[in-house]
Amino acid sequence: MSRILARAGLALAGCLAGACGYSTGLKVAEQHKTVGLEFFGNDSYERDLERPLDDELSRAIRNMSDAPLVDVGRAEVIVRGEIHHYLRRPGIRSRDNTLLETGVNIEVRATLVERATNQVLRGPVTATSAVGYLIGVPENELDARDRALRHIAEELVLDLFAPVR
Numbered sequence: 339m340s341r342i343l344a345r346a347g348l349a350l351a352g353c354l355a356g357a358c359g360y361s362t363g364l365k366v367a368e369q370h371k372t373v374g375l376e377f378f379g380n381d382s383y384e385r386d387l388e389r390p391l392d393d394e395l396s397r398a399i400r401n402m403s404d405a406p407l408v409d410v411g412r413a414e415v416i417v418r419g420e421i422h423h424y425l426r427r428p429g430i431r432s433r434d435n436t437l438l439e440t441g442v443n444i445e446v447r448a449t450l451v452e453r454a455t456n457q458v459l460r461g462p463v464t465a466t467s468a469v470g471y472l473i474g475v476p477e478n479e480l481d482a483r484d485r486a487l488r489h490i491a492e493e494l495v496l497d498l499f500a501p502v503r
Contacts, residue, residue, distance in 0.1 A: 374413025384424035394491035419448030441470035465493040
């Protein structure tokens with residue numbers, strides 16, 4: 339019985355030792371000490387998308403990278419971009435031609451720029467997201483828009499800061 343416990347202890351210690359040094363997230367601070375986020379432009383016909391996109395990009399940079407998010411005037415690199423389009427897509431209709439489900443399609447372009455020289459380090463990269471929602475509840479479109487912006491923000495952060503291989 340003691341041999342079994344000893345082997346189980348060694349196996350557990352081996353598993354724990356293998357997890358040492360494991361981390362998640364992008365190692366941005368190794369290349370860029372600080373990151374700034376400019377307020378994105380909006381070339382779409384949909385108003386008021388800039389603030390929710392800024393919120394989602396801020397969250398994504400904080401959650402996915404180890405570099406601090408600072409004021410644009412003090413940042414080493416800046417994330418800059420624009421909302422290219424926001425489209426409502428045709429949806430699913432009933433036999434009576436009543437719209438039951440539709441969706442939004444959002445496209446955003448971004449670049450990573452060195453603040454001191456204004457040189458583009460990466461990009462432009464494009465992120466697109468299409469999210470469907472049920473008709474009937476007015477908040478469904480806002481929820482779909484927020485899900486699409488969250489997906490876009492995470493995709494942009496990954497594309498702009500992932501290591502080049």
